Amino acid sequence: MKYLDEYRDPQLAKSLLDALQRRSLPKTPIRLMEICGTHTVAIFRCGLRQLLPPGIQLISGPGCPVCVTAGEDIDRAIWLARQPGVIVATFGDLLRVPGSHSSLHQERGAGADVRIVYGTLDALHMARENPHHEVVFLGIGFETTAPTVAAAVRQAAIEKLDNFSVFSAHKLLPPAMNALLESEDLSLDGFICPGHVSTVIGAQAYRHVATRHKMPCVITGFEPLDLLQGITMLIDQLAKGRAEVAVQYTRAVNREGNPAARKLMDEIFTATDATWRGLGEIPASGLRLQPQWHNYDASVRFAMPHIQVKEHPGCRCGEVLRGVLTPPGCALFGKVCTPQHPLGPCMVSSEGTCGAYYRYRQ
């Protein structure tokens, strides 16, 4: 595990930072968006923002799966938890996300069976152990999570587990990047593309973003030196007037990604229009189970009512997720809204931008 130190070397970091400081940058700051919440946290944890020259700004994007989950999906998850005989299995981050009137955490306090799992296989195990309960796994995540959920569905089918289903609110990142670029109030100069998601979808997945929107893309790792190198590569492209997909995170990502994982996804899921918090409905940006797997589709198994969503009127997560507002610009930030009393998902999630601003205040 020694290898991590290589990517944290203070000397190398300093020389990369010095090189960035020496560059002649345009008068209006270059705006680079880190799409992924893991990057946001990594950037805050190493204190990178304050070390960059003022001419380079990092903007946090919509890459926290919990944060972009639409209010109605949160409410549906809560509705599921209230159904008798249902065990809701979920990743922990979702627990405290406020829905219209409650949260999974509150429901659990009121007696609902909501259990935290660390992986989809835990949920399968739960279904085997509780044959008289319906186990519903909340499928929240991007292209990294979806293959593991697909594997669980396939496994459930092999075992003929008939008390396991998935509530699929999975989302796909490249369509959201396109949607962001089409929005009028946001101007960007480049994307720091997610490392983990790209291990699955590969560099080719961003071709459209780079060519059609003339937007430089660099797939970047999560260590301080990865980030510095990724940013340097973006500045290089901009200086040369190019817009292509480059890979900094070569130790994990190639052009094709992981075909086996994608095949698994394609076998179980199909793309569908999806509503993102802050970004609205984006065509073909979500995943639902294909009809032949409807036995494992919670939205088919349960007749869910239509839900009228009520969000906190002051919460500006939507703008934060689109990168047009930084959290301190929200009047509630740090005063009314804190990790103990979160009003929006961006404050709850460990990868949320408001949470990162609050936890690592710099």
Next chain:
Amino acid sequence: MVGHLRNVHLTEFKGYDGGVQFRRRKTGVNADNLSVQLDHGSGGRATHELVEQVFARAFNNRFLREMNDSALVDIRGGHVAMTTDSYVVDPVIFPGGDIGSLAVHGTINDLCMRGARPMYLTVGFILEEGLLFETLLHIVESMATAAREANVLIVAGDTKVVPKGKADKIFINTAGIGIVPDGINVTGHNARPGDAVLINGTIGDHGMAILCKREGLAFENEILSDSSSLNGLIRELLEACPHIGVLRDPTRGGVATALNEIARQSHVGIRLYEESLPIRDDVAGACELLGLDPLYVANEGKVLVCLPQAAEQEALEVMRRHPLGRAACRIGEVVADEPGRVFMQTHIGGLRLVDMLRGEQLPRIC
């Protein structure tokens, strides 16, 4: 078991002449004889056997032998420090220790953190029906050894047995008292700007030992818990540097949470240096894999020390001479600005807030 749910059964073992060998029946496989039953908490014969053959024998000392309702102990000089803590760690036996040794170490260390010399402990057991005697014996033996090594006596105890499913194997509470020698004034309020912040070794070992065991993560060398009694080390430290202001054991919530507490209590800021944090490679790797920050991972044999810079060298030398302080080092300093907060200078020179642990990062870690 159903229809027979007496929830709580009182058993006290205030003393018994030890020496009775606990024997497991060699002939016939009678599962009842291999595990704790509700009867063992009934206060009757089975209880007596359990007390005699297991507890009294292992913790044998003159106070316990008196067999009275409470133990009378001698305490002279200085202030008396008292503390109590309950232990629910899962799994009960883990690499580098078990719930028994942990229950002794943890309470001893809590006493030490006020500069006290631990003297006497009490122990309360909550046993789940069906707990294997083999496990119980292992745990009790290890408590006895831990107490002996730390030179403290277990002078009173209590056992309750609850029906299967009402507890998880075994929970232990220990309380302890110790004496604070005159002239020693150690409290979380005593950190002063300019003080150095030291630690006696690597961080995150206990939490990661538990977690790796739970998650089935294997490394080249097993990660061992650092669970140990710090009274020897602290005694030497306080003798050499009586002006130490703060001692704090970074248990649940880890180094980050303990330093935040000190910063708040003393109204000072604390500045950490990421590059000087001592972290074992395998612990760092496991944290990376599980998405944890070692700063928030529990320790059970570590102490954070705040003391005037003038005494820093001496303190480091004393600690490094002790087996539990070989890797002692300075990890930061107390500053006047940003009172109540901890900041860390990162590897690449950035500065970031190190907040308290929120929520529960790892349940049942101690």
